[in-house]
Amino acid sequence: MARLLKRDEAATLIRDGSTLLLTGSGGGLMDADFIYEAIERRFLETGHPQGLTIVHITGIGDGRGGGVDRFAHPGMVRRVIGGHWGWSPKMQQLALSEQIEAYNLPQGVLSLLTREIAARRKGLFTRVGLMTFVDPRLQGGKLNRAAKEDLVRLIELEGEELLFYRSFPVDVAIVRGTTADESGNISVEWEAANLDVLSAAQAARNSGGIVIAQVKRLARRGTLNPRLVKIPAHLVDVVVVHPGQWQTCEAEYNPAFSGEIRVPPDILTPLDFGVRKLVARRAALELKPGSLVNLGFGIAxxxxxxxxxEGLCDRLTFTIEQGIIGGVPAKGAIFGAGWNPDAIIDAPSQFDFYHGGGIDIAFLGAAQVDARGNVNVSKFGNTIAGCGGFIDISQTAKRVVFCCTFTTGGLRVRCEDQRLIIEKEGSVKKFVREVEHVTYSGEYARLHNQPVLYVTERAVFELVEGHLRLVEIAPGVDLESQVLSQMEFVPEISSDLRLMDPRIFAEGRMNLGWSEKVDPELRHA
Known part of the structure; x- marks a missing residue:
């Protein structure tokens, strides 16, 4: 039977040098920050626990000191293995200043690795990460010089190159749910996702570690619906109750995120008519009826x-890596939740399907694109964003559309008479000679015959035999001064260079209406 403890009591259970596995996602989604805060306070008051290894599968926090940043104190942490670093700026600074050993591994790899740890298998074998910065022939997932140990190995199995991600024991898993009963069963009825809470708890238990669960409320033994119990009591050691727990950082509870109700589609605020919408509109032209779609964080x-x-959602299925299927993904900090989901499944199961090539088309962001079609979203300048699920998705989707503005840093545009007008050019070029970090490999795409597009507000490129070809340009944009001169390399220019669809640049609906015929190649139509 799990013990009911106050959070300060639970914090004392974490010993120096422990490996902590944290579950949660950005914007407070399944985030046990109430417990993290107690652990942080104990360290600041006593200097313990110290020398921790923190493993977080997704980005956890709000960018304002919560989540993973609770552990961002010199001496408190020795090593961080994170799937996404964007929500923890203080931890980024410790990595950049070489005060911790910093690693970034794909979110899906870490998610699936929790199951390997739970099953006490040696590790995970996969193609995911090949030819990216995770490949040991590049950086091996290391983010700084302090990270010296090799966590990833290149192997050959039956004539195929694979990466091997080694398992490790978990001393403490910190998870979150909605309700705990007196035995310690944890249900998730008010949560917006399941994430990896079950596999994380199993990994800690079978490593000989402990599981600490944060919940909003308590219930009598035997009163929880077993269908809603996500973590059974035999896996839980400690329960901490936080009545003030919010579903996300934006609301205490949104029933349209948990599946309790479905809101009318017109309640969702449409995108403002600006550069973000221009990129999204051109990208949306790649959708086909019946498609199973993944959407990345940000502009995509x-x-x-x-x-x-455009009224197309009934003919599509959107998914995100946190385990949401159907509905419309939430935006901004709470990306990871979804409005009106059809299903909410465990993140490892979502990544099983992704890794197997189940996604028809993925729309993902891009911070840098180079002449060979490589894309960087993980590390640029003094920013460690981390790859999140980007590598898992981009390498396995049947088609990929990268979405970004052509330049950044002050870019201003407007539309007039279905033409694009660049009012002020961005100060930073995104199409560079060579990306700083290879998060997506154009060569890997070439070897696997993966169709790839790069969509911006003023130009569209396709990946052809290891280089970029310009295939579309926005009406009103000058090819030489507003496209080619804003790139650090010269792309091939299609002999059939076309204008982008003028409907993109006019306010109001584009009227994309589809015929009733569904693409026969889409098995789930």
Whole structure:
């Protein structure tokens, strides 16, 4: 039977040098920050626990000191293995200043690795990560010089190159749910995702570690619906109750995120008519009826807004890596939740399907693109964003559309008479000679015959035999001064260079209406 403890009591259970596995996602989604805060306070008051290894599968926090940043104190942490670093700026600074050993591994790899640890298998064998910065022939997932140990190995199995991600024991898993009964069963009825809470708890238990669960409320033994119990009591050691627990950082509870109700589609705020919408509109032209779609964080998630505005959502299935299937993904800090989901499954199961090539088309962001079609979203300048699920998705989807503005840093545009006008050019070029970090490999795409597009507000490129070909340009844009001169390399220019669809640049709906015929190649139509 799990013990009911106050959070300060639970914090004392974490010993120096422990490996902590944290579950949760950005914007407070399944985030046990109430417990993290107690652990942080104990360290600041006593200097313990110290020398921790922190493993977090997704980005956890709000960018304002919560989540993973609770552990970002010199001496408190020795090593961090994170799937996404964007929500923890203080931890980024410790990595950049070489005060911790910093690693970034793909979110899906870490998610699936929790199951390997739970089953006490040696590790995970997969193609995911090959030819990216995770490949040991590049950086091996290391983010700084302090990270010296090799966590990833290149192997050959039956004539095929694979990466081997080694298992490790978990001393403490910190998870979150909605309700705990007196035995310690944990249900998730008010949560917006399941994430990896079950496999994380199993990994800790079978490593000989402990599981600490944060919940909002308590219930009598035997009163929980077993269908809603996500973590059974035999896996839980400690329960900490936080009545003030919010579903996300934006609301105490949104029933449309948990599946309790479905809200009318017109309640969702459409995208403002600006550069983000222009990119999303052009990208949305790649959708086909019946498609199973993944949407990445940032500018790419605007594709769902465009589809909703055009009345296309009933013919599509959107998914995100946190385990959401159907509905419309939430935006900003709470990306990871979804409005009106059809299903909410465990993240490892979602990544099983992704890794197997189940996604028809993925729309993902891009911070840098180079002449060979490589894309960087993980590390640029003094920013460690981390790859999140980007590598898992981009390497396995049947088609990929990268979405970004052509330049950044002050870019201003407007539309007039279905033409694009660049009012002020961005100060930073995104199409560079060579990306700083290879998060997506154009060569890997070439070897696997993966169709790839790069969509911006003023130009569209395709990946052809290891280089970029310009295939579309926005009406009103000058090829030489507003495209080629804003790139650090010269792309091939298609002999059939076309204008982008003028409907993109006019306010109001594009009227994309589809015929009733569904693409026969889409098995789940």
């Amino acid at each position: 998630d605007g594709v769902a807004d465009v589809a909703a505005e």
